[in-house]
Amino acid sequence: MTTCKSRCCASRLRLPEAAAAFGLGLVLLLSWAPPVAAQAVSAAAAAPDREELYLAVTVNGEALPQLARFLVGPGDALAASAATLREIGLRWPGSETASGLVELAQLSGLKATYDPRNQMINLVAPVAMLDRVPLRLVSGLGAAQPAEASPAEPGLLFNYDLFAQDSHDTSALSGWNELRMFGVGPGVWSTSMNSGVTHDLLGSHHSSVRLDTSWQMNWPQQALSLTLGDTYSGALTSSRAVRVGGLRFGSNFGLQPYQVTAPLNTFVGEATLPSTVDLYINGLRQSTQRVSPGQFLIDSLPSLNGAGRAELVITDINGQRRAVNFDFYGAPSLLREGLWDWSATTGFVRQDYGQRSFSYDHALVASGTARYGLSDRSTLEAQAQAGGGVALAGGGGAWRLGERAGVVSASVAASHSGAGTGRQAVAGYQWTAQPYSVSINSQRRSAGWRDIASRFETRHALDQDSVYAGYSSFLGQLGVIYVRQSYDSGDSQRFLTLSWSRQIGDATLSLNVVKDLASNSDYQAQLALYVPLDQRRSVSVTAARQGDRTNLAVDASQSVDSSAGGWGWRLQAAAGSGPARSQAEVTQMGSLGQWRAGVSGGSSEATTGYAGASGSAVWMGGGLKPMRQVDDAFALVSTSGVPDVPVRLENRVVGQTDSHGLLLIPQLNAYQRNKVAIDTLDLPADMRVESTTADAVPESHSGTLVAFKLRRIAAVQLTLRDEAGTPLPVGSNVTLEPAAGAAPAATTSVGYDGLVYLEDPPAGTVLRVEREGGGTCAAALPPIPGTGWIDLGPLTCR
Template sequence: MRATRPCRWTALAASVAAACAPFGSLAAPAVPASPGLSSPSTLDLVDAEDDRLPVPAGAEELYLEVSLNQSVTGQLARFLMLDGRLHASAATLRGLGLQWPGSDDAGSRLVALDTIPGLQARYDAGRQHLALTVPLEALSAEREHFGPSAAPPPRVDPASRAPGLLLNYDLYAQGDGDHRSVSGWHELRLFGFGPGLWSNSVVSRATRSPGKDDNDTVRLDTAWRLDLQDSMVSVIAGDTYTGALQWTRPTRIGGVRIARDFALQPYRVTTPLASFAGEAALPSTVDLFIDGIRQSSQQVRPGQFQIDSLPRVSGAGQAQMVITDINGQSRVVDFSLYSSAELLQAGLSDWSLEAGLVRRDYGLRSFAYADEPMASATLRHGVNDLLTVEAHAEGTAELAMAGAGAQVMLGRRGGVLDLSLAGSRHEGRAGRQYGGGWQWASPRFNLALSSLRRDAAFADVASLEDSPLARRSDRAFAGVSLGRVQLGASYLRQDRAQQPRARYANLSLSWQLPRAGYLSFNLNRDLEREDSVHAYLYWSMPLDRRTSVSASARHASGTDGLTVEANRSVDYDRGGWGWRAQASAGDAASAQAEINRLGAHGEWAAGVHHTGGEGGRNTGYASASGSVLLMQGHLFGMRRVDDAFALVSTDGIADVPILLENRLVGRTDAHGLLLVSRLNAWQNNRLSIDPLQAPADVSLDRTELLAVPESRSGMLARFPMRPVLSLQVGLTGADGRPLAAGSPVWLHDADPASAPPLTVVGYDGLLYLEDPPADARLRIGQNGGFCEAALPSVSAERGLVELQGVVCR
């Protein structure tokens, strides 16, 4: 353990000698400064307790700066020169990071340096420097650790919070000669009024057919949500859902949910980091490569080190550490690694707690809930980088269910093993569920197997509401990647009580064709029916960035069809027009044409669909989606908002171009406002202004900001700016000649003896002023004295105004 003196020691040898102790003058060859790591500006004294040890008779006491294996340690240490040999206490040597046979039992006794196996010492008396060189096994310092820096999560600026009311809508209507239908989905959000967010969503339907009309409106979800970013916890009161694992089911409830939410800190890495350990005898540079791509470069000191890297790969990969010492010699260390997003970092937990009433007939009835309350709890915890354990429990007054599971990484190449076991008790019957799975992935191959089995008595809360569980679910998948070609095969089996067994097999092929074309083939077979073979062939080719053509052929149980299509998508950032045309031939001949438009206030589409054959029918349809926002005293129409958005304000300045992540997303309106949707909640969203494209007669306080909105809410992103009135004044003296360049200028009420000049006169008597006071008078230094000039009144409030012939008298 290293002890330090209260005083700090300068790295200069002369200052050390003057401040701390007399030094010997034993001649020795100079030691060159280490090229690996720079010397620190201050030095720590190792093992100050040595001052209490007696100095043997005839010994010379030295305080020397120490380098170890050509690496500057930044430490001073106390040595004794006795009979021409350097000595130090065992405590001092251990403080320098050395170990040797018997060092742990040596206490603080003096040790001659030349008695330590493999140690070489070079003493430079002029620089008061001691260079030690030891073998790698003699270094006892703790392992040097390098890893990605844990940057603090982006913070929501309190000044950006603003109350608002948002209505999302999605409308659809269609009709033919006899039938009409209109449906709509609406979501109302209230944010910024106190903590949390209120939301309510409904769906409405209206149909009309000969002799029958049907209209209804159903409430979907009503909830209040509070996000606590620092603790990564979300609280939801109202309609929500329970937590679930791979071997459990989520259930819609009306009640309260408290859960860990990693989305509140999206930059935090939750999966285990890839760790690589090594050692270096000299100061070295370590370059880390994963699958041939360099991930980091670190400067390491002699000794052991560990580098943690973000999990750049999913599945199996290969890593190399290239260790290059200060002499230019390199060596490569290879590692196999495996990464899985399903595992949690050691010590990290994911959990949720819920209580309430199970939701019934969701989407069909507005207020249908179970009679008995339920409760649920889910937990995942990273025990270490190879093991994540899970647990889940739920129950009502009639049922109790609980289980546990684990996800285990099988070494560095073996994939991930999933295991689970659960039991339930309902109406006096005990049920059991058990499952297992294994998955392995690499850049070329993917394999996955899973099975979940239940006996007839096993039940969960959802099964009490007419949602029965499958008795058996088996899945298998194998895939291979051959460059541009992807091959896959899968198998699925599901057994349900009182229902026929279902088994399916699937083969798929996808091929990235030259010139960005794409081809895929899919073959599906119901193994329980001999005549149920489905085949689908699809081809597409882009013609430009937004236009493409495609064709598909299908075969299913004796029916065949061919479809061709051409479409042009809409540029989402800038909006515009899009269209789609499709024609199908075969057993179900049809044709369809559609146009759509995306603007700043929403999106709409309209089209017609023709069904051929006997009794052919034409059906027209139209849709519209968008939002209506009330915020900052203004009513806006905007695109539909699924997550977060910002209201950009330029303080009333119109026609200012706004960029999101360097992409132009619009210009401010006559009120200096622009709505920017599609922001990422709890993340840094870079909003900026191109000053070269901004109006020339405005002053910008800043041209860029990082907008951090809360989830599903709006924020105010303000760019402070103001209009500027600029005057270019042509000044002449009483003789009509332009004033001399460099003449200082003050406002009339300023004291030239104490106040600095406001500006100076330019060439040809030109003076440039921004936002001068109305009817301002100027005092201008001339030939050791002053003259005064009165600026004429200007009616303009902004822009550049030229004034000529202003006389200074």
Template sequence: MAKLSSRRSSSTLRRVKPLLLAALWLPANVLAVTTAVPLLEPDPPGQADITLYLDVELNQQATGLLLPFVSRNGRLYASPDTLSRLDFQVADAGPGELIALDQLRGVEVHYDASMQRVSISAPLSQLDLQTTIVGVDRTEVVPATNSPGLLLNYDLYVNHGDLSSNATAFAELRAFGGKLGVFSTTAVTRAFRTSETDWSGDSVRLDSSWDLAFPQSMLSLRVGDVTTGNLSWTRAVRVGGIRIGRDFGLQPYRVTTPLPAFLGEAAVPSQLELYVNGVRQYSGEIPVGPFQLISQPGINGSGNAQVVITDAFGAVRTLDFPFYATQSLLARGLSDWSVTAGLVREDYGLRSFSYGDALVGSGEWRYGVSDDLTVEAHGEGGDGLANVGAGAVWSMGQLGVVSASYTDSRWDQHTGSQTALAYSWNSPRFNLSLSTQRTHGDYRDIASGYGQAPARISERALVGWNAPSVGNIGASYLRLQYPGAEASRYASTYWNRSFGGNSALNLSVNQNLDDSEDRSLYLGISVSLGERRMLNTSLQRNAGRDSINVDASQSVPTDGGLSWRLQASHLDPDAYQGLAEAGWLGDYGQVSGGVAGGGESWYGYAGANGGLVLMSGDVFASRRVNDAFAVVSTGDIPGVPVKLENRLVGSSNDNGLLLVTPLNAWQRNRLAIDPMDLPADMRLGKVEMFAVPSDRAGTEVQFEIQPVRAAVVVLHDAGGVPLAVGSSAALIDNPASAAFVGYDGEVYLDLLGDDNVLQVTTPEGVCRVSFEYPISPEPIPRIGPLTCIPEALP
């Protein structure tokens, strides 16, 4: 709101206004001004100036201010201080000078004497209003919690054939709890044999790390096996060591990229709506004055926005804004960085603890200089290597995005450099992407010392166009050349189109520009056969060989169930292959199996994957858990249905617990129970709670549900008449059980024991009644009528 901080609260106005109106009753009636007229009646001859304290409405919006005005000769005057509090642009005025409101350009004044209110309509050019910012909140931080526990993910696979057999087991173990972060390790165990060898195998550790997060600062720390951060013009390597840096995932509600800003102004309070490419993205209210709407556009590239303003009188205005959005930029003033140090990992997947001898380090930094310009820097070194570089990403508005970088390296006596330049432009109908990256001299980076050197030339070009009547058409070009090798150049083109949403046609051609014989052609047709069923046929020609494939499948449903796939292929000159498999996704994991092969060579295979969670004193079998999760407690009450985002996900087990997965880390996940599904003799607290777990960990969510002994007790007095409505009844040993007596002397109590003494306060005095809780099949039995015996007066 514009300058609302200088205005009094409406509650203060409500307290002061009656007194002021009473004090000003006489002058208000002396003026004898009728309701809603633009000018006051002339004051009687010789009448002195009359000071009025009026409730002010500016441009159809209540200000909540009670301000002094002066009535002089039938006109309203105001001091510069009063006008300034109403956000008018006030020129220099002398001491005690008053300004006639009706002399201000474009200002209309309506005075209501009966309500002691003045309504002022002023053009925005006369007002000095602050710009109201509406739209996306970039800074929301949601506190997360996690509870102690262990998690094991597993993936098992076996196959058996005449020529060979193998078995593979992959496992991931996580330990987490409180503020200690998450420790995880992964490993794979393999066993295999051939027709000529016996069974043999090995086990290899893959990655082990300890992760600690600091959400308020958007910082994360990882110790163990880490990957160096990389920009679009650098290469990442696996390192055993430490990595610390910015992690935007810790604040998922924060928007890190520049957002389109749509500017406008409203003369009266209005309703604002934003449409991007015809889809509504925002709706809200705005006060009088200029506004700036900041909204996530939901697209990447060129787009068209329409801002629709509906004012208090029902008039509608539409403002059109073309814009360009990109995910490659950082918002102005936002930075992203990381620092990594350690030993380079070697023989990954083959040996468990194979690391280089030299300590290496790497650092990256990005900063949003403005919403249109992001600068980048990178440095790495170790074992005699020094590599530094800088780059920038620049948005040219509707013309697209340009990025460029330069890197210099020195290793012993070897020097070199790398340059990169890229351009991209996207729109709903057309997209274009061009990039080139080249090395000069003997350019080196950390990855060069442990594997393939970077390409000397890497160039790409991609152009695409789509239209509903034609489909998607595109072409691409690729040129790659590695040190000591000839350049490779490939060109490709594709076309795909959907027909009525039930079928689609795909055509693509790839050509090696340096070898006319190296060409591939693909033609595929996909047809939907109903819910989750698809039929795919394709014709492919590659390196002079033709193949025809027919594939029918049913995908696995999200909530679990059966999936299957049948495939048949014909390969030139006269070979056939086939595949048949089936799978089942259940609450405790997924299993699958099938047979495949061709001719005289066939093999069978089977697999299973899932997870085990130890938490809250219980063990849960589940599907594979890749992200965060929660254990819901229903207070030892079994069979309570639990919903995640209004979708039923299961019921609590015999211990009153339910594992709910997957959840979104660092975000609010709405969990709820339906009280209508609970027995009548249950007491519950909240029926909806938000779970906010940290990344790859679990949190506990406890719904307070307690079984109670409840009954409807009917109370009469000594004459057999029901006790008066509104009488107060409570167990003498439990004041928290107090309840009011209703019609017919009935009172509902839910904290009863085996033997109960009830004290009742009635208009006639205090009485008591004793009773036992009956054995009854009814969850809420009816007891009585019971006679409440009056207590003797002291």
């Protein structure tokens, strides 16, 4: 008898059958596939006592998706081709050029176990032997995917803030307003102004001043913005911005809130087996992620500014834990490697802002700034300004020193103007490592230094120095600040500030002292105790002294819930060296806006009453609707005309839809996913909604529509009985056979007592029921009268 040597054989062949099969196979191999036969003979010649098997493979406990070819010899000695071992992710000295068979026992550090029952081979290799690209993970916000903005609905927005006051000889009314147009073509157009009227003993005075008018267009994918109209120039930490009427084009990372601009903290680890990795920053867990065997990298957001300590806790599938510690330094002021931040501005400098509507300098100016992340440790910067008889250029950078030594910055610039040639040098150093923090900044300018902003100053600052030192302990947080500034007029200012605060239970006690070093007697001191009574109510007591004057003030208040609205109030009283003074105010915020009213007075002044109101009016979706004041983006929620539906924003109730099924939600975050949801618990039973949650991603300063599709259905209940009047058995299958051309057939089941529940059954539907003993019966539905809850009563199934 001939024995089948392959372990994959399912049965043994008798001798005549084996001989016939062998002869037929030999003829086919020789006639059809000479190369394959030659290869088989070659393999047999190389390893006549080995068996060729295709096995499932696990590497360090992780199963591979494909089978691999191995040769098994006496004693379960294992071998595989070099190409096969490379394919399953192994490397060893000389593996790149190796060919032919490789004995697994000869690979140092590799453990191979053959499981004949499961036709599997389990490989355990050191991490250095795993030929895999290190797994890169992200911890924190950076792991989120960028959000694509929802289409902006065409509309107009009018913001307003009114304030009126009256005393015995003076009354005044003032207001701020903004008009904004969005969704009509590209970009957003807006204009704002202040207006007021005052009546006193000298008569009436009217004023109206335009503030800003601009048109802004954004490209979120490129993080770029173009502004035409009133804007401001870009600036570095060593330069100053000016308001201009003209054009600005440049980076706007606010369009990509999910992008991290600062260098990420990267932590490297390795796992021999599939593991779970917990990342801790200064003892606080930041993330938990699963990793495969091999090396991995975790990019963590710069969650703190300064030196910190990170710990990776790696737990493998066997429950074994080990920890790896790292020192790092978070520097949010730097740009991550390869990132540009730039702006270019040209126009006419705005003058008398807030006092005159159209006051612009006659000279055309231009400025540009640029920052570039040369590496995660180095950020370079450059600036240039020209116009109005001033030309300026400069450059510098910021560098992280080591892993915990802080950040140093330096820049130089030169200018040429009517005052001659000038130079500026700026240097700084920041270091934070709990419980200490230090910041040193110094600026030096020559007498001829000028920039665009200098043209509108009466005196020019030359030298500036500031030093800050802070310390935190169980006794509180202590900070000391020294500031010195000198001017081209020869005068100078020097101040020393001492601050201290300590948490005492829920209360906070703080002390601030400011000393003018140029005066022997001039100083200010303030001691304050702040006590929160609950989430919205608080009491504070403040004692202040300036020179020889001492005052004591008491303040009690209840803030308004910014989401749900409601009532708020405030009471103040002050007495001391100066006149006694008191104030009382009440405020209320609703879905239409916010109003406030109060009265104030003192021992040396007349009693004054005042009132104010703020809010907005929106024209969108074909109607005009009032709501709270909108600073940036908002959403119009529609529930298909269904009123009184509660709406939530990020799991906070923000209101209910009105009689038209609409609700405006202000204060959304532009270009971010704002989770909007409706509460359907109190909806009628015959109401259906396709989805109860949606992500609103509005564009900047625009509105978006969030539509929830609610509809009423025909909720039909009936009782199926047989011809004897007995309810059909529970669980019987029911098929809805609609009339020709209607929707496809649906199925349901019979409930207790023969009850059947249907939603929106098509007209002319026939219910066909499978009987327990075989066969079917049918019942035709009568016409359904509209929507709502409908009980058809008993139907006979024949």
